[in-house]
Amino acid sequence: MILAIDIGNTNIVIGCIQKGECLFVERLSTVHTKTELEYAIDIKNVLDIYHIRQEQLEGGIISSVVPQVTRAAKLAVEKILKKEVLIVGAGIKTGLNIRIDNPAQLGSDLVVDSVAGIAEYPVPLLIFDLGTANTVCVIDRNKNYIGGMIYPGIGVSLDSLTAHASQLGGISLEAPEHIIGKNTTECMKSGVIYSAAAAMDGIIDRLEEELGETATVIATGGLAKRIVPHCRRKVILDDNLLLKGLYIIYQKNRK
CATH class of the missing domain: 3.30.420.40 (ATPase, nucleotide binding domain)
Structure with a gap:
């Protein structure tokens, strides 16, 4: 199972995906001033609602169109997963x-x-x-x-x-x-x-x-x-x- 996050201008979409199937999709507000800890708390709360534990997640990936939020969100997810998170961008294989x-x-x-x-x-x-x-x-x-x-x-x-x-x-x-x-x-x-x-x-x-x-x-x-x-x-x-x-x-x- 992986944690997938898309950071948009208005909302941050969060979902967990297992074998290609989305287990849930939720939205948070995109707030430019939030710290990595605040985002970590928000994301952890979503995972807790769906009873998903850190050890169940093999990794995470983020796409973002809001550069000011990308780093805080990446560090937040890494706080939760204790693993490096992929960011869609230069150097990432997409096949497109x-x-x-x-x-x-x-x-x-x-x-x-x-x-x-x-x-x-x-x-x-x-x-x-x-x-x-x-x-x-x-x-x-x-x-x-x-x-x-x-x-x-x-x-x-x-x-x-x-x-x-x-x-x-x-x-x-x-x-x-x-x-x-x-x-x-x-x-x-x-x-x-x-x-x-x-x-x-x-x-x-x-x-x-x-x-x-x-x-x-x-x-x-x-x-x-x-x-x-x-x-x-x-x-x-x-x-x-x-x-x-x-x-x-x-x-x-x-x-």
């Missing part, structure tokens, strides 16, 4: 053939998503990761990472809307009963949810047009489950994609 202008610029989360997608689904692939930023990975029929897209996440768009429109307050992210809202709150919910779903549908159409063929479409990330049910295109929801990718990369690099 990256065909972009500067492969070193590709975020570790996108690498991990792509590794898992190629292992589990038919290519070509479009992988949507819906979080603070929405990203799309494009994998061609030869299993090459050929590029993608980045656009504002749902939370970022909503925060911008409420910050710049004085009469609009915060809302919870769930679909209203009708697309045509009958009050301000319903209108905002409808606009946020259905514009995100329509954007996904439109992006899929355009990417498939450029690829010249139909692709398997996968969605993951903290907000995916709120948007995917409203898409008109077929989209496979896989909440555990990133953790499964971390497990595959861990296996490629185990000593």
